[in-house]
Amino acid sequence: MVDADRFLLTARYVVSMDEESNVFSPGYVEIEDKKIKSAGPIDTIPEGSRVDYGNSAIIPGFINSHTHAAMTLLRGVADDLPLDDWLEGHIWPLEAKFLSPEFVLAGTRLAAAEMLKGGTTLFADMYFFEDEVAEASKETGIRVLLGEGILAFPTASAKEPDKVFDLIRSQVERYQDDELASVHIAAHSTYATSEEQLRHCAELAGEFNLPIQIHCAETEKEVKESLAKHGKSQVAYLESLGLLDARIGLVHMVWPQEQDWSLLKRDNISVISCPQSNLKLASGIPPLARYIDEGIRVSLGTDGAASNNNLDVWEEMRLAAFLAKGSSLDPAKLPARQALRMVTIDAARIWGTDEWLGSLEPGKKADLVVVDLSNPHTTPTYDIYSTLVYAACAADVRDVFVAGRRVVKEGRITTLDEESVLAEANEWSQRIALTRSNV
Ligand SMILES: [Zn+2]
Incomplete structure (x- = not known):
């Protein structure tokens, strides 16, 4: 029927x-x-x-506004570590060894199955080999915002860092009429993406009217480093490069600086909070109640499965509401209806898709x-x-x-055989586990 x-x-x-x-x-x-x-x-x-x-x-x-889908294959591979040790000592070496189109296909199939079964119908990805992300998403039947990760050093899908922009341009063309996939700009961060690349991101976003996401103010350490290196906060630095406009979603924002608030409000900037990842990596508690009080739009993401360790938007929604209340000592902060808005219609607005997604209304x-x-x-x-x-x-x-x-x-x-998706993921995990002690 x-x-x-x-x-x-x-x-x-x-x-x-x-x-x-x-x-x-x-x-x-x-x-x-x-x-x-x-x-x-x-x-x-x-x-x-x-x-x-x-x-x-x-x-x-639901809309999962920030994840690295294929990292499901690294779920639980390194836990209980601070962010820089976790990332530089474990995750990046493993990715250097294993990242490939096949890895991304298998990992994204697993992620898409997990997300759909939990009610997520659109996810914003930041990873590599995004054509494979599109393929796995198509097989599974989930919507995706493809985000080829933009970093200042060679990656598995862009051996020459700046070639990533050619890749993104080709993807913009390839997916412009796609039913499920569209493209956005996924700059890694102010510390791992170069100044020239960030300027390029702003140009590209303007040329094709693409949304942008970037990790920002996740840890206190990176905020201090930005102040030392650029003489300004990461938010002010992004503003100086022309990246702060209504198209951008700043991911994490655990450590906004006092001078950032006026910029966030002036430019109608959105925050994408990933509270479980922030807590697990002990990055801190995002000031969700203040974002809401200041009228800043907030959406939620799970982050990757290596730092969460699942892609469950229900948990993020509930935790966000509890953190807003608990950290402000005000139980009226972030009521249930508003929490649900964050992962539906508010998230659709952040991604410029509210004309056709995010609520149950005629024409959507x-x-x-x-x-x-x-x-x-x-x-x-x-x-x-x-x-x-x-x-x-x-x-x-x-x-x-x-x-x-x-x-x-x-x-x-209904779209693919779940058992074979799990078997494929388990095969990858065996290969990864065998070499883990050597990295
Ligand atoms: Zn992330």
Whole structure:
């Protein structure tokens, strides 16, 4: 039935995340030609064949605004270490040895399966061999913002660092009409991307109107180094290079400097927070409550699986709400509805995709998630936002649709054979484990 061009879904709750935060209970969503044709209360449902999900909530698909998808193959390979030792002593040497198109294909398949099963329908990637990321995403049926990592030193996919810009230009052309993949600019950081490259990023973003993301102010150490090297904070440095405009999302921002706040507000800059990664690497606690108070748009990312160690947006959402409350000593900060907005419509705005993603409204792409509410931990429900943010989890995701196609059915991926994805990942892990002691 859901394979038809037009079908209707009904459930106890339809959580639209539209401007008025309409919740239809019970409600319906009408899908036609890969898009949402209408959504509303059940007594206004149009004629047509329908699937009734009963005691469930239909919500927009989550957007994971920052990850390094293929790093799922390095999940748990080096834990309990400070960021520089973790990155330079373990992750980068392993990547130097193993990174290849095949690694990225296998790792992204695993990541895409994990994300879809947890209700994520779009992820912003920053990694290498992004054509393989697009291929794995297509196989799995997930949407992706491709981000070829821009670094000042040779990488597996750009032996000459500046060749990465040719690669990005070719990808912009290749994916301009793609159903699932589009391109953005993923500059690594102010410390691992050169000044010339950062200027180039600004030009490219302007030329093609591409969104940008960059790791920024993740640790106190890198902030101090920026002050010593450039005489200014990383945010001020990016501003001096012409990179600060509404297209940019600053990833992490655990350590904003006092002078950064006016720049962030003036230029309508977005912050992409990855609280689990920040806590695990002991980088610090992002000042989420202040970002919200200052009216700065915030979205959430899982970061890569080597620093998290999963790609579960539910956990990020819940932790972000708790950190905002706990660190401000104010339980009213970052209420549940706002936390859900961060990973749906607010994230869509950060990526310039809110015209067609992020909420359940007529004309938008039919990217939606059916959440089962019939388990003990989701019973009873007084307020659907409370249940979704404070009680539900990734395992409650029952069905997932991307562009009207059912890619998860009853908790199982429909697009590829999950067992073979896991077997492929396990084969990689055996090779990596064998050499790990030598790096
Ligand atoms: Zn990252």
